[in-house]
Amino acid sequence: MAQRKNLLRVDYHHDTDTGMYEIGEIDFGISGELDEYLKKYNQHRRDCDIDLECEGCGHQEIKTNAYDDRNFWDNVVPDFKCDKCKKSSKDLGIENERIGTRYAAHEVV
Secondary structure (H helix, E strand, O other): OOOOOOEEEEEEEEEOOEEEEEEEEOOOOOOOHHHHHHEEEEEEOOEEEOOOOOOOOOOOOEEEEEOOOOOHHHHHHOOOOOOOOOOHHHHOOOOOOOOOOOOOOOOOO
């Protein structure tokens, strides 16, 4: 069964003098809990390498020439077929977590 994990973290602080809460940082990066399933490294602009772990059989794979954008994380990664069991996240009925990108869609890098 799939497990849902939080990827968005919002840090804030409370000013006791004014009673106001201020948002300090919004982190769209990959959380530590997800590290066992996915690692992203060697990133240059939007190109990167990733390690994936099959949710079905636990087989780990290294994918080179990955691309860090919304289309890749939302459409391409769920369709990756495991080399061992030949199933994808979609085949297993698993809804993947939303993975953050280093750059926003409108940024030119």
